[in-house]
Amino acid sequence: MRITTLTSIAALLLLGATSALAAGEDDYKAAYAAAEAANKQAASLRNQWTTTASTLAVAKKFADGGDFDKATASAKEAEALAKASIFQATSEKERWRDLEIR
């Protein structure tokens, strides 16, 4: 009886934890919008990366197939890539001179 109760509680906890971790459509949409916004900022700095666009396309493909876990993960990866391209463009505004032949 005690074992059955514990197993049931564990199963319920696990179910709760899983549902807490699983991403839904809203999570995906938020992650995708954030990635798109960062990529738009990279465009304004004339420094988009091809990999940001391809990762966003992967995210959309997963979402179209209903896999919002993978779609959200890809969208977050795309946002990280876009943010890295923004950092690169910003830091290079000064750093390019390090390479200059003088």
Added chain:
Amino acid sequence: MNLRARIQFAAAAFALALLAFAAPPAVSADKVDPVADEKAFKKFFYDKFPKLKPEDFVNGPYSMDADLYKQWQDKEQFPPYEFSLELGKEMFSKPFKNGKTYGDCFPNKGIGIRQDYPTFDEKEGKVITLELALNRCREANGEPAFSYVRDEMAALTAYMAFTSRGKPFNIKVPNDPRALAAYENGKEYFYTRRGQLNFSCATCHVQSPGERVRTEVLAPALGIVNAMPIYRSEWNGMGTTSRRFTTCNSQIRGVPLTPQDDEYRNVEYYLSYVSNGLPISGPGARP
């Protein structure tokens, strides 16, 4: 300090802050020194490759590798760009629908003038490349513009380069703040790292000429535009300067800009200027 004094102090501080942070012009003209840049640029390459003569640099990777040089000499017996050259000559002399020709748009009827491009247009305040001038000529005569990365543009520029072969690059940067800014912006573009691979143009063509990237031997930046347009075995066809710039960007996982955007025009201006005095060798052939 009473309230009035405080307000005045705050206003003065704000005004000072505005002055301090007011955006300066993108480029400070008094610090731009193309002549010194050209000298340093050439010295860097002459010191790095002491066995090469200055005019050898226009042969790109062929000047860096003895075996490749031999292959190139054989290739030049039946140059792969010949078909493009013939097409370009035919296109260049064929009148537009209005009876005018490309020659009517250029000094000296467009013959032997490649070495003067890019040029700085003082009216427009911008750099004008040969590719851009050709398309403007077409449009001024009622013809649609050609793609900057396709065969027609390559053929036209191949023919014009051929009529200038051996003539030294003669790029001028007038003492005009806009021209100096365009030149400096071109230099900045050349040295700026971009794309996911974090490469600048200089990463390959200043730091690594003569080295291999996969099977390719990298060309030195000095003289690199003198050979444009080029036939590339890798492309199995001709490539314009615009094609070279955009594919360089995508190879380092950067989204290319639109051909003939200001950045590309300016970097061509910079690269051409620092190669002043070296002969035009286009059209070229590359592995």
